Amino acid sequence: MTYIAKPKILHGGLERNALGLTIRDYEGGMSTLCAGCGHDSVTAAIVQAIFELDIPPHRVAKMSGIGCSSKTPAYFLSASHGFNSVHGRMPSVATGAAAANCGLYLLGVSGDGDSLSIGIGQFAHAVRRNLDMCYIIENNGVYGLTKGQFSASADVGSKAKKGEVNQQPPIDAVQLAMTLGGTFVARSFSGDKDQLVPLIKAAIKHEGFALVDVLSPCVTFNDHEDSTKSYAYTRQFFHRAMHLDYVPPAEEIKAAYDEGEVMPVQLHDGSRILLRKISEDYNVNNRGAAIDYIRAHQRKGEIVTGLLYIDESEPDMHGLNRTTLTPLSEIPYERLCPGSETLSKLQKRYR
Amino acid sequence: MTYIAKPKILHGGLERNALGLTIRDYEGGMSTLCAGCGHDSVTAAIVQAIFELDIPPHRVAKMSGIGCSSKTPAYFLSASHGFNSVHGRMPSVATGAAAANCGLYLLGVSGDGDSLSIGIGQFAHAVRRNLDMCYIIENNGVYGLTKGQFSASADVGSKAKKGEVNQQPPIDAVQLAMTLGGTFVARSFSGDKDQLVPLIKAAIKHEGFALVDVLSPCVTFNDHEDSTKSYAYTRQFFHRAMHLDYVPPAEEIKAAYDEGEVMPVQLHDGSRILLRKISEDYNVNNRGAAIDYIRAHQRKGEIVTGLLYIDESEPDMHGLNRTTLTPLSEIPYERLCPGSETLSKLQKRYR
Amino acid sequence: MSAGAKSRVNDFVIRVANVNGTGSASANSLLMKTIFRMGVPVTGKNFFPSNIQGLPTWYEIRVTKDAYLARSGDVDVMVAMNAQTYEKDLNRVTPGGVLIYDSTWPRDRMLSRSDITILGIPLARMCNEHFSNARARILMKNMAYVGALAALLDLDMDVIRNLVEETFAAKAKLVPANMEAIELGANYAREHYDCPLAMRVEKLDKTAGHIMIDGNTAAGLGCVYAGATVGAWYPITPSTSVMDGFKGFCERLRVDKETGERDYCIIQAEDELAAIGIVLGATWNGARAFTPTSGPGISLMSEFLGFGYFAELPAVVFDVQRVGPSTGMPTRTQQADILAAAYASHGDTRHVLLFPSEPKECFELAVTAFDLADRLQTPVIVLLDLDIGMNDWMCEELTWDDAYRIDRGKVLDAKALESVENFYRYLDSDGDGIPYRTYPGVHPKGAYFVRGSGHNEYGKYTEESSEYRDLVERLNRKFATAAKLVPKPVIQRSKHKTDTAIVSVGSSDYAVREAIDRLAATGVHLNYMRIKAFPFSDEVAAFLHEHDRVFVAEQNRDAQLKSLLTLETDYPKERMQSILHYGGLPMHSRSVIEGIEQLAARGEAA
Amino acid sequence: MSAGAKSRVNDFVIRVANVNGTGSASANSLLMKTIFRMGVPVTGKNFFPSNIQGLPTWYEIRVTKDAYLARSGDVDVMVAMNAQTYEKDLNRVTPGGVLIYDSTWPRDRMLSRSDITILGIPLARMCNEHFSNARARILMKNMAYVGALAALLDLDMDVIRNLVEETFAAKAKLVPANMEAIELGANYAREHYDCPLAMRVEKLDKTAGHIMIDGNTAAGLGCVYAGATVGAWYPITPSTSVMDGFKGFCERLRVDKETGERDYCIIQAEDELAAIGIVLGATWNGARAFTPTSGPGISLMSEFLGFGYFAELPAVVFDVQRVGPSTGMPTRTQQADILAAAYASHGDTRHVLLFPSEPKECFELAVTAFDLADRLQTPVIVLLDLDIGMNDWMCEELTWDDAYRIDRGKVLDAKALESVENFYRYLDSDGDGIPYRTYPGVHPKGAYFVRGSGHNEYGKYTEESSEYRDLVERLNRKFATAAKLVPKPVIQRSKHKTDTAIVSVGSSDYAVREAIDRLAATGVHLNYMRIKAFPFSDEVAAFLHEHDRVFVAEQNRDAQLKSLLTLETDYPKERMQSILHYGGLPMHSRSVIEGIEQLAARGEAA
């Protein structure tokens, strides 16, 4: 649970947010995923997070590629625009969407296959551009939709349902993003809603590329024994580097903390992330240290979760390109077309 | 210069290697690159290295993509097979070549555009498969062949010939390869032949994916002031983490070293790399430490060169796939075709 | 029973409506295999959704004494197991047909029909009463309807038992439960309805020497027999089982018992661009290599396919076609990649295509594909579709001639190179447009440089117009040679003289053949040609020219085969007319018959 | 001088042979621009290698009083600056022509010709004596040959001086040196040879109201005027200068003077797949976006192009064609991506194409492309080629009608959405096959889901055959609408009645027009149609049907335009014959004339 005051219950049942909307208004179509699929929990967390952020659904653009994970945008925020692109190429579409309209919240949902195999190039370059979006990888170590082949995030020694053992080293989206200069890098677990919801909120509010790598077990093809991406295994080995809460702008921090126990991180819009019980040897603003910390726990077989690295100082893609603050899609044509006189002046050098 | 005994001069001019071949036998067609292009120095180093390794030219397969750098295989080893593939896709072609014949030496030459933009996905997965090849990136921070656009390795603040300043963080092939589990990661400078030649030798002998990221200035589009990939800048800021020599199998180490001054690394075929004057705070077998070391110097604006990380213990692609030691391309058809009897047996379950 | 009804013995269609992920697959194949083992020709089509669990799925089994293996268009016996689609399924039954439903729950009175027989069987209730374990209850419901059908259709219980025992050979303890479930259904049916129905199965001997197999598995097996050693792929429905097949057979046949070493290398690539790159690298280096994919993969491979054409590297690509454009309907069938495959890539590029029509041909043409790719030194694309690739087809047993030797084409080995003065990679010394190649590392004289940029016949880089023209004109000569080497079309002539013909390709074959027979019965006689390959051998144009009018039946919107015939033969396009079926379910004979009747009618009118 | 010689005034071809990277470009454009400013129509073609420095390069300037802007096929004045290619260049001169060489070094006596005039000028020596700086010596050699030609061809020295001053406006101190070099060459020529030659330039007034510009720059400018705000690209020759142009104009016209904020966003993508993805994301989100590329890029974009077609998203792609297949010859020209572009991607996919024939049309059709993409909600591919894109063409000045308003197509804004009951993305309410769209974030009612998988007219996911058929049949209706909206072909009728016509496209236009005139002089009369767009408007087939015989002239091996006409019109293919020019250098009128004469001859024979 979070430390911020929950919206009060209005008379007549369902909780309403600042926009007077209920959580129903943030839900989507009926999921066609397998019963128990981790992705459905992530869907629930997304619904919760955006409802609590008081964002009008139609101001959110849902982006995805292809895969079971990439289907989920159909299962949340039916009132939002959705873009189910081709396999592994969502980051480029999101890049274009961001370029055209800097005013929308971009929420990307992808899979480990979609982002780390066919899509790794676009993923890497979206990170590099510091594209302003929340990018969630629903990571299950397999290609669910094509029936369970190993993905690039499968761990060495992990066993497939049919018995095959993976030998290739995994690609860790978190360490990859760190190396590529990612400005917001987080990991979580579909079964840890307390952590996931505030993380997604912070990721959405972060101005730049916010990666949330969510371990999200595939009950049908990768939830058996000897799988390192099963519910059981993940529950046993995931290690919260911290507890965290998201505190919206205006809101003052209610609870009292002892010095040092809490580390607040300020986001662009004034909202804050409160990191609590953070292991003292951890520094969320130090890339190198973060990488070390993750690797150290990795050697112990532990999966560190939480907000692992954040840097609010780097400019996002628009900052890098110095584009105007008006969404390009809203600039009137008159302002864009130089007109006949200029045209004839322009041609002097060609005469 | 290296510490190993040079092949003796034969009467009648040119030095000959163990195969009785002269360096001429390892040269290629006339370069059509710009006079002074760093790539031509790398070409020279490759010729030197393979000549000294006594490898029969036709046992080497030269692989490349598209770019000025990717043209260079035409300028060395004319007696070798060459494969100039499409832009950014050489790693996959090399993967197939390796699968078909584990007996050849694969030597890949690519550019920063070829490997870090369009080709980053294939590059990443070749590293992950620990494909047994020597992979050289001729890194100049620009797209030379298309006339000087920034590449993904361009540093923040580096200025283009036309004056534009790069704002996007660079992708460092070395750190990327480290993060992806690369087993041989090195960086060098086209102007440092003493270091480059033994590095290439070691890379060729390493059983697995050996990355050599070579800073190789583009005199035409990126050698001006305010470029961080110019000869001047690189000369000023490159920092040798060590001196190194390559010692072929059989050969015993001539020179005497003081304890600690030298660190020998043994390769699969018994040959050794001798790391000398290595800064004591550096451990070439520790991934995390290596990354730290590189980042630390990076913050000081220094470019660390040398063999930065090596791990001879990981199996290469064939090891991972347990393919037979006979090159697949040489297995007689009779051994591959199960024949009619088996076919009829096989069909039992379909009756 | 009316005579009409009688005539339905061994000639009707069963459709089972279910929910995917409930294990109905094994029940349905048990049903089909039983009929097959009773010697009655049968075919099964699976209509499944593009997800893993919980959505409607249908399985259609046609019992066809005349071995018409396409769909008929009818549904004579509907097993409505999915409440969600009940209404739709009810309406789908052909008048005179039968609908079987799970009467555990009362069905909506509104939903009824007077022109069909509706039989209720309390499958869920019986299983819930009989079995304790929850999962078992779900699975056994499927076995129970198999039992009910066994009784209603008069299936041979011994055959069923044997099959169940084979299926669970590994876990024998499951046999009793499954048989009990079957008995439950059978007994209930016998007790409450007079069995068998008019539509029933009678033993025949028409399936001897045949097997039931899917085309992807057969293609994978073909790759093994062709001596392919490198397989690269990126998973995509409906092509995935080609590699699964290859892998499975290799694990059985290509692994050294002692060392566990493998005489093959399968690489799951990071995407399709890499998969085809791996194949080209492997063939260049002397191995036989292939990649299975589907529509989107072909689009992604097109740059590399153009490279293969221009640099002249062998490659075998299996395109198991699904419904396009774009992601389209991944679990539905179509023949809409024909043009994309024939001309894949920018510039003046063209590729050799093969079109198997059923699993046996998938096996055979797989082998042919590797021979042609090596002989012609160019990519060969084998176009299957989801229907051939993923459905179980009855076909003749696969056979192999041990005398057969593969054709690696014009390759100079070390000995040959020793004896030649110089080796020039792209020299057309034989006039057939096919130059000689070498494998890397074999001999110093064999070295050459592969590139996708301009090169002359000596393999050197060039930007000379004349040398470029020589090169691309030779590639045309090579393509002319290809037309001589590829499999000829399959031609069937009507006993009656006719100036009208029909042409089809791939999985449209059986529907067309059945239509031809049925039309013949009505006095409409058609000659028939099934295209097996592109470029077209002379026989193709020759056949067309024998006719004043040609119908082209295919499964796409844009008449892609007709387009290819228009562009690549000199037969007047005005004389060709299309019969197009492109909804995503396999073409059935009725759509062909109706198509021809309509066109014929218009034809007369005109 | 002979009468024949006289007639060469303002009508001849100069070719300068040089080494790239030696700064000859500016000298050659100075030469061309001078002639242009003297009022004489002129055209320049650059034949450069695919490297950066040190390889042979040629620049061809045609002086053409009749404004025949294609190549003629002749070389009347050769300036042989490259010893490496001297022999080839010598042989290339048309009998009666002139060759100028650098006599600093004695030329090989063996290499001579009696049928041409050979003039030596010690360019290097003069420059070495006159200039100290090494780089200057190289550059000034080029200016020196400009001077020599100025004297020999009687060019206006004042015009030259003005141009030099304009060129070095920024670094004025370079002017004297350049003028000195020019004088050096001019004086030497005047002193040693009687100037001017028979082939010379005489002032005319035929270039007023015209400019000299390359098609890529014009296209880039068109994007600015079309209101494009997002440009994504991956560099590739010969398309790079489209984005360079757009960028340059935006920096001048779209940057806020105070804040430095930009009304545009140019993204250098990591590859072409990303570039087209960015464009689709941007247009979906309400911006006008485009990407320039070339052959290999089209191959890589094909998966996404199919997505754009099926999900119905606007996109503008400029394909500046180069020689294929594969990497081919990146610095040579061809029209060989026509089929690849028209049917890019797997499945039943087709795209709208536009074919500008010269820079002015590049500017105009760029704007048209954005309007069509928005109106039709589909990708529009504008096919230029290296010749149009990278060479300087003389064309009419670009004009702009300030009354013009762009067409964003059927977009429901917040107000419209407010008033509708429900919004359904793919409903064909107008019967033209074009549904209504919305921009994300504009209004809650506007939300919908874009996908490349099966969807119904309400925008919901479907695997229903009937809904799928409805969708792809509507897409066909939309394409029929497109045929009505795209630019009509340009038709030119002969004054004489004729049953024979010629058809061409893009940069083949001028060569064909010149051929038509010259053939008319010999009594062969042809009507002419230049295709400007695909799908074909009714006028295309109508024109074809007016003729018994149609020649199709294009620059590729496989007759791709003819193929498209064969597939997409009902004109009998038997009546079309190809004239193909595909060596990589721009088509010249002679190849068309010879082609027609040969076919005609055969025609009579037949």
Ligand SMILES: Cc1ncc(C[n+]2csc(CCOP(=O)(O)OP(=O)(O)O)c2C)c(N)n1
């Ligand atoms: C170009 C292309 N190649 C292959 C596919 C087939 N495909 C669909 S989803 C998928 C992998 C999905 O894996 P992941 O992204 O991890 O999603 P998950 O299903 O595991 O959630 C593949 C290979 C495709 N749709 N398009």
Ligand SMILES: Cc1ncc(C[n+]2csc(CCOP(=O)(O)OP(=O)(O)O)c2C)c(N)n1
């Ligand atoms: C598919 C494709 N896109 C674009 C190009 C154009 N192109 C050729 S080389 C190159 C970049 C080369 O840069 P790099 O790899 O750094 O090599 P360098 O020339 O700098 O050595 C590009 C974009 C191409 N040949 N193919």
Ligand code: SF4
């Ligand atoms: S297959 Fe796996 S990933 Fe896909 S829906 Fe089922 S459980 Fe989830």
Ligand code: SF4
């Ligand atoms: S352009 Fe740059 S990279 Fe290319 S050859 Fe010249 S100097 Fe080398």
Ligand SMILES: [Mg+2]
């Ligand atoms: Mg996954």
Ligand SMILES: [Mg+2]
């Ligand atoms: Mg570079």
